[in-house]
Amino acid sequence: MSEIVLEIKDLSTHFFTDRGEVPAIEQVSIRVHKGEVVGIVGESGCGKSVTSLSIMQLVPSPPGKIVSGEINFKGEDLAPASEKRMKKIRGNEISMIFQEPMTSLNPLFTIGNQMIEALRIHQKVSKKEAREKSIEMLKLVGIPRAESIIDEYPHQLSGGMRQRVMIAMSMSCNPELLIADEPTTALDVTIQAQILELMRKLNKEKDTAILLITHDLGVVADICDRVIVMYSGQVVEEGTKREVLKDPKHPYSKGLIRSIPKLHGREEKLYSIPGTVPKPKMDRIGCRFAPRCEFAFERCFKENPGLYPTGDGRSSRCFLYDKSEGDKKINAATNKEATIGG
Known part of the structure; x- marks a missing residue:
């Protein structure tokens, strides 16, 4: 694997409002290698854009603030960097394409x-x-x-x-890292394809690393090498594009994949994940996806899960992959999923 251009370690960004402290992202860790295209996917409000703005030190302050973590760009931690230093980096070494160019x-x-x-x-x-x-x-x-x-x-x-x-x-300015926040939103399909082809061309010719933020799994399948799935301010799954799209591990990722309309089949109603994204709040206990999860069990509502390895360098924020739980619950969940999907 090529050299690491960007490595985010346990990054947390909070907003301080009249109603109290609100965690926008918590303990987010992302790694981007030179020449690699990494996609961040998830529903609106999951923390994708706040992550990108935190990297660029563009979170409005007040009320926003990076409260912990590191943003290592070519070995330099940008989290405590001064505005003078960031002005030299923005647009030069790290560039960003915003969602709405106007x-x-x-x-x-x-x-x-x-x-x-x-x-x-x-x-x-x-x-x-x-x-x-x-x-x-x-x-x-x-x-x-x-x-x-x-x-x-x-x-x-x-x-x-x-x-x-x-x-x-x-x-x-030939940046080493390009952050693209929903670069094809509100564009028609033809222009969207041209923009993605352009980004792919620049990535190959200039060997520029790209961090692509999107909610469109079709875009991910088209251009990305690796995928980060976020939910409620946290990374819940990470893996290569093929691994995540073909064999998602986290129940939320499974729900996203099932929500994609299929060309073949005669389903009368599209699948949607039940429930709604929880409002961010401090000191939340339990898995944030548990109230919407088909595979949740007692522990999911009492403890906060970490990122557990699932093999082949992948990870998932789910107790199903905690070795202390053994294979029993994984097999039970797999059987339940087969029954639901069948």
Whole structure:
């Protein structure tokens, strides 16, 4: 395996509100290697975006704050890094594509002004050189008429074109890590496919590591190497794309896979995981998925599960894989799952 670009260790980010302390993510650990595409999946509110914003030190403070953990980027812990240090890293060594490009691009400045500014800040090049590099990057992401588009304003471009501009901006300084937060949301299927193909191309040609945040398992299947499944602010499963999609271990992951509509079959109603995501709160006792879990037993409501190894370098936050429980409950759960799915 290639060198580790990003290693998050037990990261916890909380929000301090009038109603008390609210944990957004708790003890999240993620590892991304050079040239690897890692996907983070989960329902809305599971902590995916807060994780990405924590890496970039963009969580609004107040009310948000990283309360514990490490964010090791090429061996440097960014959790306690100053704003001055982060300004040198953001957009240069780590870039981010936000979910909605219209809110990320300044409507008062042309595309060229915004791209040129970023290049001149980080790479210390002349205005002419920065303009030429910007046009080159716009062409690289498949934007026609790059020489004229560079002088247009964000509102003059379509959603797909603005997203391409954001990708061009994020890749212009050749970052070692690209964080993409729902980069294809609200785009039509054709443009979505083009954006994913573009990201795959940049990943292969530049050997850029990508941390892709999405709720679309189809996107994960298309582009990712490994998958992190999050639920209620915690990582509940980790494995390769093929392992997680073909043989999910955690009951929540199983529910996500079962929720995917199938082309073949005549089911009258799509499967959905029963219940709702619990509201985040401090000192929660028991597995957070237990109230919605078909395989929950007494211990699930009394203790907080850790991440247990499930073989082949995989892990799952489920007591079914705690060796002290033995194989009895795993077999019982497997049999129950076969009965439900049959």
